[in-house]
Amino acid sequence: MTASESPTPAPDTPRVAPNFITEIIERDLEAGTYPQIVTRFPPEPSGYAHLGHIFASFLDFQTAAQYGGRYHLRMDDTNPELAAQEYVDAIAEDLNWLGWDWGEHFYYASDYFEKYYGYAEQLVTQGDAYVDSVSGKEMARLRGDPRTPGTPSPYRSRTPEENLDLLRRMRAGEFADGEHVLRAKIDLSSPNMKLRDPVLYRILRGTHYRAGDAWCIYPMYDFQHPLQDALEGVTHSLCSLEFVDNRAIYDWLMERLGFAPRPHQYEFGRRGLEYTITSKRKLRELVKERAVSGWDDPRMPTLRAQRRLGVTPEAVRAFAAHIGVSRTNRTVDISVYENAVRDDLNHRAPRVMAVLDPVRVTLENVEAEQTLSLPYWPFDVVRDSPDGLVGRPGGARVTPEEAARPVPLTRTLYIEREDFSPEPPKGYKRLTPGGTVRLRGAGIIRAERFETGEQGQVTHIVATLLGDDAKASGVIHWVSAERALPAEFRLYDRLFRVPNPEAANPEDAGAEPQAPHFDPEEIGHEDESRPMNTEFMRYLNPHSLRVTRGFVEPSVANDPGDTRYQFERQGYFWRDPVDSRPDALVFGRIITLKDTWGQKAEKVDGAKGPKSEKKSAKADPANSAPVATAHAPLLPEQEAEVARLTALGAAEADARTVVRDEALQAFVSGAVRDATLAQVVSWTVNDLAPGLRAGNVQVTAADLSPLAARLASGGVTTRVARDALARAAASGEAPLSIIEREGLGGGLSEDDLNAIIAGVLAQNAEKVTAYRAGKTALLGFFTGQVMRAAGGRADPGQVAAALNQALAG
Numbered sequence: 001m002t003a004s005e006s007p008t009p010a011p012d013t014p015r016v017a018p019n020f021i022t023e024i025i026e027r028d029l030e031a032g033t034y035p036q037i038v039t040r041f042p043p044e045p046s047g048y049a050h051l052g053h054i055f056a057s058f059l060d061f062q063t064a065a066q067y068g069g070r071y072h073l074r075m076d077d078t079n080p081e082l083a084a085q086e087y088v089d090a091i092a093e094d095l096n097w098l099g100w101d102w103g104e105h106f107y108y109a110s111d112y113f114e115k116y117y118g119y120a121e122q123l124v125t126q127g128d129a130y131v132d133s134v135s136g137k138e139m140a141r142l143r144g145d146p147r148t149p150g151t152p153s154p155y156r157s158r159t160p161e162e163n164l165d166l167l168r169r170m171r172a173g174e175f176a177d178g179e180h181v182l183r184a185k186i187d188l189s190s191p192n193m194k195l196r197d198p199v200l201y202r203i204l205r206g207t208h209y210r211a212g213d214a215w216c217i218y219p220m221y222d223f224q225h226p227l228q229d230a231l232e233g234v235t236h237s238l239c240s241l242e243f244v245d246n247r248a249i250y251d252w253l254m255e256r257l258g259f260a261p262r263p264h265q266y267e268f269g270r271r272g273l274e275y276t277i278t279s280k281r282k283l284r285e286l287v288k289e290r291a292v293s294g295w296d297d298p299r300m301p302t303l304r305a306q307r308r309l310g311v312t313p314e315a316v317r318a319f320a321a322h323i324g325v326s327r328t329n330r331t332v333d334i335s336v337y338e339n340a341v342r343d344d345l346n347h348r349a350p351r352v353m354a355v356l357d358p359v360r361v362t363l364e365n366v367e368a369e370q371t372l373s374l375p376y377w378p379f380d381v382v383r384d385s386p387d388g389l390v391g392r393p394g395g396a397r398v399t400p401e402e403a404a405r406p407v408p409l410t411r412t413l414y415i416e417r418e419d420f421s422p423e424p425p426k427g428y429k430r431l432t433p434g435g436t437v438r439l440r441g442a443g444i445i446r447a448e449r450f451e452t453g454e455q456g457q458v459t460h461i462v463a464t465l466l467g468d469d470a471k472a473s474g475v476i477h478w479v480s481a482e483r484a485l486p487a488e489f490r491l492y493d494r495l496f497r498v499p500n501p502e503a504a505n506p507e508d509a510g511a512e513p514q515a516p517h518f519d520p521e522e523i524g525h526e527d528e529s530r531p532m533n534t535e536f537m538r539y540l541n542p543h544s545l546r547v548t549r550g551f552v553e554p555s556v557a558n559d560p561g562d563t564r565y566q567f568e569r570q571g572y573f574w575r576d577p578v579d580s581r582p583d584a585l586v587f588g589r590i591i592t593l594k595d596t597w598g599q600k601a602e603k604v605d606g607a608k609g610p611k612s613e614k615k616s617a618k619a620d621p622a623n624s625a626p627v628a629t630a631h632a633p634l635l636p637e638q639e640a641e642v643a644r645l646t647a648l649g650a651a652e653a654d655a656r657t658v659v660r661d662e663a664l665q666a667f668v669s670g671a672v673r674d675a676t677l678a679q680v681v682s683w684t685v686n687d688l689a690p691g692l693r694a695g696n697v698q699v700t701a702a703d704l705s706p707l708a709a710r711l712a713s714g715g716v717t718t719r720v721a722r723d724a725l726a727r728a729a730a731s732g733e734a735p736l737s738i739i740e741r742e743g744l745g746g747g748l749s750e751d752d753l754n755a756i757i758a759g760v761l762a763q764n765a766e767k768v769t770a771y772r773a774g775k776t777a778l779l780g781f782f783t784g785q786v787m788r789a790a791g792g793r794a795d796p797g798q799v800a801a802a803l804n805q806a807l808a809g
Helices: 020-031 051-066 085-098 109-126 136-142 160-172 221-232 247-257 280-288 303-309 313-322 334-346 379-384 534-539 554-558 636-647 652-659 662-668 677-694 701-712 718-731 735-742 750-763 765-772 776-789 796-808
Strands: 038-041 070-075 106-108 129-132 181-184 199-203 217-219 236-240 264-268 271-273 330-332 358-363 370-375 404-409 412-416 436-439 443-452 458-465 485-492 545-552 565-567 571-575 585-591
Touching: 020 051, 020 236, 020 264, 020 718, 020 776, 038 051, 038 221, 038 236, 051 070, 051 085, 051 236, 051 271, 051 303, 051 313, 070 085, 070 109, 070 221, 085 303, 085 313, 106 109, 109 129, 109 160, 109 181, 109 199, 109 217, 109 221, 109 247, 129 160, 160 181, 160 199, 181 247, 199 221, 217 221, 221 236, 221 247, 247 264, 280 534, 303 585, 313 334, 330 334, 334 571, 334 585, 334 652, 404 554, 485 554, 636 652, 652 662, 652 677, 662 677, 677 701, 677 718, 701 718, 701 735, 718 735, 750 765, 750 776, 750 796, 765 776, 765 796, 776 796
Parallel strands: 038 070, 070 106, 236 264, 271 330, 358 458, 485 585
Antiparallel strands: 129 181, 181 199, 199 217, 358 412, 370 404, 436 443, 443 458, 485 545, 565 571, 571 585
C-alpha cells in the first residue's frame, strides 16, 4: 500500500457504532476542515500489546477506515530505558494479526528527535520555555496544589539567551541526569495543574535502541506527542479520558508553534476488563518473577498470549465493537470477552471427543472393531449455517452429510473418571454400578462390575453394550483405548481470582477501580519512577493452569495444526503452536463451554467478594454511561434477560449494564421488541442513563423505536437523532415528532445522493482522475465535499458506498 492509499481493514471487521467521535468527524468533513481524516495509534514499546490496546486500536484504525481516511501506527519510543526492538516487532506483528494494515504509515517518535529539539529551541527563543535547575522535589513543592497557586522557580526569569545556552549544553552532555530540565512557561496560577510550567525535556543517559548514544536529553510525552501528530498530518488525536487535562498543553503548543491546519485531541472513556491487569510494568513483573512462562503464556492478557491460546482475531474485533464508545471510564464484565470468543468458536470448531482424565472400560460383549461415522457439527449449527454448508477441519465447506469423521469403536475404551461413580450422589446421571449411560454416537452400556487400586480409586470398569431399545439417564463421551492418540491437555483459567487485582485497597479487591491504578493511557505511558504496588501478585489464581494426560480420537491426526475443536463436554481446544508436535500432542483449552465462574464469588485471602454495582456505581454528569464496578455474578433471570436483549441485536456489554440497573431495566422494559431494540438499548446506556437514575427523563422507550427505525433507514443522521433524543428526554415529546415538526429529517433519497455525488465529481475532475490513478487518499476529500453539499442530510455509510461505486466507474 502506497503512502497515499486508504487503509483496508479485514472484510469482516465490525463497524464503529455511531458515537460522539464519529459525530465530530462527520461535522469536520461537512465543514471541509480537513481533506482527509487521519488517526494514529501510538503504543509505547515497553512491553507486548495487550487486551487494553484492543479498544483504542479498534477506535483509531476502524474509524479512519470507515470515513475513507488514513491511520498510522506509531511507536512512542522516547524512553531509552524501556523501548526495545523486541517490543516494537511484537506490537506490530500482533496488531497486524488483529487485522490492521497501515501500509507505509509506520512511524517512530525517535524519527523526529532532531525536529523536536528544533521546536524546543524555538520555544526558548520566543520566551515560552526556560531551563529550570531546581530538584524534582522542590519543583513539585513550587507548583502548589489545586487550591494554592504555584510559585515561580528562581530560574524562571532566565533570559532566552541564557536558556538557549543551557539547553544546548544539556544536549551536549555537560550535565548530570536530573541536573536541569526544560519547562514550558505557561501559567503557574492555572487551576489546571498540567499548565503549571510542565517539563518538556529531561536529561536521561541511556543507549537508545535506534538512536544509540546520540542523545542524552529526551522529550516528555506532552511535548513529543502533539508535535508528532502535527508533523504527520494527524487530524483527530484520540486518547483516553485521563488525558483530558493534558489537552490544554496540546492546544498551547499548537498555538505557540503555529501549526495550521492543526490536529485536535479528543478523549474517550477507557475500558478496563475484570480479572485482568493491563499495566505493562506489572505484566513485566509477572514475567520477571516467573509467575507465568513468558509474554506468550496463554494466561496473560497480551495479544501474543491470546494468539497462542487460540483466540481468533475475528473474536477480538467483535469484542472491541461490542463494548461501545463513550466519555466515561467503564470496567467491562469479562464474560463479554469470553462470550465473544465462544460465539466465534461455536461456528468454527468441529466437534470431536477427547478424554482428559481416563479410566478404562471393557465392553465384554464386543469383539471386533467397528467404525462409526459421527458428525462434526450438531443440528443447531447446521441449521443456522447461512449457505447450508458447514466446515471440515482445514476450512473446506461441505454438506452436513460430508462433514463427518470415522471413529473406531473397540472392545476397550476410555471414559472420563468423573463419569463413573461407585456411590453416586443424588441426581447423578452418568455411569453407576448396574446403571446405564449412552456413549456418544455408539449406543448404551451398562456397568457390570469395577476394579479399584490400592488407594481405592476406580481403575477398570467392565460393561455390556446394550441394544437400541435400552434406556439411559445421560450421555457421555469416550475414545477407543486401542486407537486413540495420547495427548497432554493444558486447562487454562483466569490468571487472577478477583475481579480487580489492582484495587487501591488490597483488602478490597472487589472494589471499583480507582483512576491511579489504570495505565495512564490505554496505549500505555507509565510513570516508572513511582514505586510499584505488588499487592496484585497476591491475587494470582493458583489453579489458572492444570495439566492432565489423556487421549483424543484418532480423526485429528491429519487435521491442519491450527484447527480449533470443541472437545465434547470439555471446552474449546487447539494444538499448542509452540510445544505440540505430531509425535507429542499438546492441546490447550481456549475457553470452557460456559461461564464456570458464576458460583465462584467467594472470599479469598481475606479479600472481599465483588460489590454490587447498584451500591457503588457512579454516574458521570459529563456523560450518560456509568463508571462500572467489578460485577457480582448475574442471577439466572438476569442472564436470561441478557440473552433476550442480545438475541435482538443489543451489544452484550450494554445488555449487562441494563440488567444490573433497576432504572435502566425498567425503562427498556417498555421498548418495542423488534430490530430497533439494539439502538434503543444503546441510547439508554450511553445517552439517557444519568437522567433515568435521577428520574428526569420524560420520554418513553416505546417512543424511541420510530426514531431508531428512521436512523437505520438513513432518514436522519446520527447527530440529528441524538439532538432530538436529548430534547425529547427533557420535554416528553416523541423525538420523531420533533424532527418532523421542525423539518430536521430530510434524509436524501438514493437519486438525490447520486446527483450530489455526480456534481461533486464533475467539479473536481482532476482529482477524480488522480484518484483513479491510485491516489485513493482523496476519498476523504470527496466524502467531505459530498456531506457538505448535502447540508448534513447524508448518512456517512451511504455516502461511502455510493462514492466508491461512482469513483469505480
